[in-house]
């Protein structure tokens with residue numbers, strides 16, 4: 382069982398974000414970074430699956446500048462066997478460009494499972510996984526909240542609005558991981574030491590022109606919040622009046 | 632804008648509200664340049680009966696694909712069919728919902744067509760040769776404007792962000808065959824798990840009553856459910872703290888790592904308003920907060936706040952809402 386997990390390095394979402402002077406992007410200077418949340422869940426699921434199976438191996442891949450090696454090392458210290466760094470000056474905003482570069486690397490890698498996070502915390506798009514599946518001609522399951530594999534077959538649960546579906550699919554396949562499925566383990570000291578010796582290969586990312594551009598980034602206008610209308614049950618009639626006459630939702 | 636293709640999502644033989652939202656947004660894009668809206672409707676035989684409803688929301692043409700194997704949605708068949716149609720129709724844009732189905736489907740169609748896409752779109756604007764959209768980024772702490780210049784522009788719309796509008800069109804029906812044999816789909820739905828029956832889903836409900844740790848115990852969620860019932864059209868949500876404690880199922884969690892919702896009214900009960908929670912609900916049109924602590928951050932985003940004990944305020948609100956509803 383050979384699993385590859387695609388992981389992205391993103392800023393800590395607790396940060397106070399500022400916008401670059403040209404108004405186009407989030408200014409990432411001086412921010413703390415980490416592995417994107419859902420990608421951490423995917424690494425954990427991959428580790429759990431391979432620990433159960435003979436000859437399990439987890440490979441991690443990240444596309445971006447040299448700094449992405451931090452998150453690759455983190456995955457190695459969690460237990461991944463080796464890492465691939467697809468080097469690029471920056472990660473393009475165009476998820477299709479990223480998917481093409483990842484597909485070019487993963488093609489012919491002999492992976493039984495190719496895993497992604499449900500979405501990256503910065504783009505919040507969830508497109509790179511299914512696009513990569515399509516480019517590789519593999520079955521795809523988006524946002525799995527449960528995943529099992531056995532004898533060349535996978536079973537996953539997907540949450541739908543007002544329900545869920547259980548799907549079956551043949552391997553190799555692409556699966557992206559939702560929350561709730563596993564909490565990422567903390568790297569142990571032993572894991573951190575071992576990670577230093579694990580192979581991390583760097584090669585150039587095959588990126589072509591991006592055809593999607595971020596033309597503006599804004600901090601949402603602060604809501605006109607903070608209107609406390611009263612205390613306790615005594616304030617209820619006034620709230621109902623406002624919901625009826627002002628907000629018109631009742 | 633040339634013609635625009637809208638994917639009309641259905642489940643169990645019924646159109647979903649997001650299908651009408653997709654047609655409405657497609658109409659706005661098409662109108663900018665006098666193009667037509669074509670809606671793609673797929674399902675088991677009988678689904679054609681829903682074409683008329685799409686016409687009433689602005690579809691000029693409804694492309695109907697009926698097949699017995701399409702009783703359950705198949706992303707593979709839908710992606711193959713939508714991509715084949717998009718290639719043939721030379722559309723300016725193809726519009727999906729960023730629903731569970733649409734999130735799975737839209738990127739595959741984009742990859743088949745070899746073009747980028749914009750996901751979870753909050754607003755859009757067509758210009759000759761390009762489409763600009765806004766969508767959330769960085770845990771919903773920023774709004775990004777994306778410009779797509781490739782044709783067609785593939786978009787998935789945040790459920791609830793586009794209000795379905797009635798624009799009566801002829802809604803001419805054409806039938807299409809699926810672009811692949813549904814029997815050869817590799818990902819197969821083995822089972823549909825029903826959610827709580829009769830309750831609207833978080834993504835569809837115009838009102839959400841959501842509870843946090845301030846409710847103090849799992850059994851007090853009864854109060855939240857009763858308030859939701861009083862509204863009649865409300866769904867119940869919760870914070871991660873509550874889902875982690877097992878008071879509510881994970882699927883009810885709203886926030887950065889849970890569901891993202893945009894209801895007309897969001898009532899936050901005993902919720903502190905951590906940024907990870909706000910990430911999932913700050914686009915609600917009206918926010919009400921009930922919290923014992925007047926310094927709780929939720930009050931900074933709430934349109935209307937009541938400082939008080941949830942166990943006392945919620946039952947009073949439930950009674951008042953019930954009365955207001957009866958007065959109608």
Ligand SMILES: Cc1cc2nc3c(=O)[nH]c(=O)nc-3n(C[C@H](O)[C@H](O)[C@H](O)COP(=O)(O)OP(=O)(O)OC[C@H]3O[C@@H](n4cnc5c(N)ncnc54)[C@H](O)[C@@H]3O)c2cc1C
Pocket residue numbers: 418842843844845846847869870871872873884885886887888889890900901902903904905906907908911921922923924927939940941942
């Ligand atoms: C990576 C990451 C991702 C996360 N993702 C999410 C997410 O998706 N969704 C999410 O919700 N959280 C998420 N969290 C957790 C988030 O940070 C908060 O911990 C959580 O939202 C708090 O839940 P709460 O408001 O129910 O509880 P608390 O923060 O404990 O707040 C309880 C509130 O209830 C009030 N209260 C107490 N008693 C009463 C009473 N009797 N009547 C009225 N009010 C009362 C208190 O004043 C307090 O404001 C995430 C955290 C991390 C680190």
Ligand SMILES: Nc1ncnc2c1ncn2[C@@H]1O[C@H](COP(=O)(O)O)[C@@H](O)[C@H]1O
Pocket residue numbers: 387388389390417419420442443444445472476479496497498499500501502504505506507508509510
């Ligand atoms: N630069 C990258 N390097 C490796 N994996 C990535 C990269 N960007 C996105 N991914 C993967 O694709 C998923 C979805 O990203 P997105 O479509 O941007 O939301 C992420 O959760 C990662 O698993």
